[in-house]
Amino acid sequence: MRTKGDKSVAKAAELKRTLYCCAAGAMVSLSAMPAMAQDEASNDRSDVITVTGTRIAQTGMQTPVPVTSVDAELLSTMAPGALIEGVGQLPQFFGNQTPNSVTETWFERGGYGNLNMRGLGINRTLTLLNGRRMISSTAFGGVDINAFPEAMISRMETVTGGASAAYGTDAVAGVTNFILDTDFTGVQAHGQWGQTTRGDSDNYEVSLAFGTDLGDRGHFQVSGEIFEQDGVFSYEDRDWYQGWGLINDAGGVPQLVPNVVSRNSSFDGLIVAPGTSLDQTEFLSDGSGIQPFVTSSPSQFPFGIPPARHSIANGGSGDDLGAEAPSLYPDVERNNIFAYADYELANNFTVYAQYIRGQNKTSQYNYPRGSLHGTPTAITIFADNAFLPDDVRQIMMDESIDSFTLKRMGSLEDIGADMRIYDDSVLHSITGGFNWRVENGGFMDGWSVDGYYQYGRNTRKWYQVGLRVDRIHAAVDAVDDGMGNIVCRTSLFNDYFEGCEPLNLFGRGNASAAAVDWVVGYEPGQTITTPIYFADTGFDLGVTDTYTTQEAKVNITNMRQHLFELSASGEIYEGWGAGPISMAFGGSHREEKIRQIVRDPTNPPSDHDNGHPVLCDSDPEAIAAGLRGVSAPDCGNTVGLQYSKVSNINGKITVTEAFTEMLVPLVADAPMMEQLTLHGAARWADYSGSGSIWAWKGGLDWQVTGDFRLRGTYSRDVRAANLSERFDKTGGSATITDPRYPGDGVINVTRFSGGNPEVSPEKADTITVGFVYQPSYIDGFSIAMDWYQVKIDDAIGQLGVQAVADRCEEGAVDLCELVSRDTVTDRIVLIGDVFINVDQAKISGIDLETSYQRDVSLFGGDESIGWRFFGTWLDENSETLAGTNKIDRAGQVGLQQSDGIAYTLPEFKFTTNLTYEYGPFRTFLQGRYIGGGTIENSLTEGVDIGSNHVDSAFYLDLGLSYFHELDEGSGIELYGNMTNVLDQDPPITPYYSAFFGYTQQANPSLHDVLGRRFVLGARVNF
16 A cells, blocks of 8 residues: 655655765666665565566566666756767667667658667667556667656666566567656756867757555556757868868878768769760869869779779769768757556555657658769760750760760759658557456465556657659650640650659759659659558568658558566575575566558559659650660669668567576575575577577576675577568668679679568577675775577577678578579679578677765765766677687777778777765766777778778766755756767768769767757756
């Protein structure tokens, strides 16, 4: 029964303490300070707690697995923006998916807050809310913690060891559990505003929370939050941006140099016409004439070649490849609503209900913005083009030039302006459950029985506005109709390209709005009804999709989750003097569904390719329509919008599980063995598509003395394939070297990435060994250190298109089924990269955590000081693909040159913070160190790259706050925080995208690219 007593007085004291105290030292580290948290000898069940990593409630907080606890106050002080940014400053996390770490594409989207522990991936990091699994934010796995009710979060607990036996699949790297304050009473209002010191990335956040008791048996609370942040879409305002890139020297070794531009295209239009005087010229920005296209650095490759590293130059003419691509930060809008109620129906029997709605919107430019440099789309300009300047037309006549190739990037003044990607994701979660504390005087007396049902729904609407590949060639072929009017040539033949508007791409900003509208995006307002073809099952008979077209291509992904769980825990035997033996057991059933529908008017699902190909010059329809100049990569392409191909998918995963756990005290109060406790857990799971599998864990917790404790675990952890790895199918392009014809160099191929419904679960063996030391002679100090190793067998992954091609050529018959060659040229034209069990992955390292807190009297007032240190050393993070050598990426912190993947695996990372409190004033100082490393571990200096070194980075953060008590139980806090006080520039780790045609300058998944920024805010409680 809920008791009132002096609850308001206690809450006021707790509030004041929370706002006053040291943000680092006041929080309780479950791993570093277990003995101080509770009196282990107490038999008062009111002291019982459940720590993340175990389902057994106990009076102490000692567990054999490393558990780190960080309260909400510290998280918001460490990074007062999105929740994911505060969590990401803990060194256990490598490469979390944050709003600025992902460039929005049709494969990934920015704006999410997905955790990545140990660098093993978001799909191997289980994220819980109040100990319950939440619905994933995408088919790739991972939970968006930015959708959680931040105002109601009490603390975060992180288990950095395998926990599949306790929680099931995905808990290979560990578990992060966000614990809500479901006893909140009163009113709390919060608001803050911030921006960078460059005057961009404006952001604000407001929240309001209310909670009240309902008599002496019930409780109700509700909260709402709104957050918005303006995007930053260019590097140009950052002084560290100098157009860095890797340029081959005379010996063919890439060297890091500034002012790198493209020698393959320009924003005004590059002319490629070998053997003529037009070759290696470009249009003036107003389109009135041409000028020489100058490349200042030598190259052994011909001018205007297909993109690769040799298609960029150090200085001269060409596109500034990095100034506007990719975005540093997207536009972000986020809001959520949280409601919770519980009621004690009978003594010790409480029912509860919870509702969460979280919405996340992002917007950023689609890169590249209308790339017309030849991969895939190159433009052919014919001599009768009506937009040609007179001097260019005259040269073509004099030299009998029928046509030339125009290579151009989309400009913000014309076809690049409206090419954006919008994302709108809405999460709903409804939970209903009960808690029954058994008091029957029998065997289960004192046990706790918990059960709940949870429904989750995540609807993502993804909007892409891009270049119409099926229209661009018709629009640029503009001619005079004989009456002085400039028209599309196709309009003189038939109405196949009805509505075509002639497009002027000479210079920038010279295209008409009507022409831009015709080649960018779709025509809105059309009603379309089409049958649905799913990538894995074919047509769903009788199911159609009726919709009204928009300018954008729309991808609607609906995911559903149904989760039932029943569990019980309590003492089963009083033991033999060392303490009672406790047990937990239970079962669960989970069902997850996905249905993805793509609304693309140019690609109605009329066949197994789910699309209509772009016409080729030789097609009868093209000849009849007068279409000409379609570039080879576009010919036959089924992609309606440039660089965009996503299929309809439909799938379901079900899993039924049973689990148990035991805690057995073995010895107590013996010399050098104050307490020795054995922990054990096991879980059986039956997954649809892959069958049953076991997970288990054994651990020892050894309290050697009152000051010193040893702990260790050995576990078998599992992860079943997620929805994407089973059912997804996407298409696009890739660059490879054909192993049969290596002399061709880098070539472009069509790539499809697919799921595999029969892929087996991966299995991991996890070992953790560590100690906790709390010297009694240093009050308030503790230190914990743990060594860990995770070895994954049958790891689920993709070989990569190059590896598929190479191994097929080496004789891997099964992989040759994924490779298609042209029947005439014998060159690879299509290659698949599906999910398989690729063999093995392994990580190992050491974590260190220290904490110190004490009251001081430096100036004779009410003062305290606190210090916290989190550090990690990553010894290995390797992957061994089937039939290949081990690849260890520990220490790799750059953008991988082969594919642009951002690796975030420094060997050393630490975060340390110091808090000093003097009366109502508090000062917070934090340092964050990210170790240096390599751009790519596989590169050899002097051969593959000039310098493979990436510098380390150190960031300093500052926080100041003042708390004024308004009345008993109420007060106002004013605060200001500055992140990256020293305005530390990110280390330069450039990557040139051969396919997309831009350079990325730094690794935003690891380093700060926004620079110094500040937040001012206020929080009122009453």
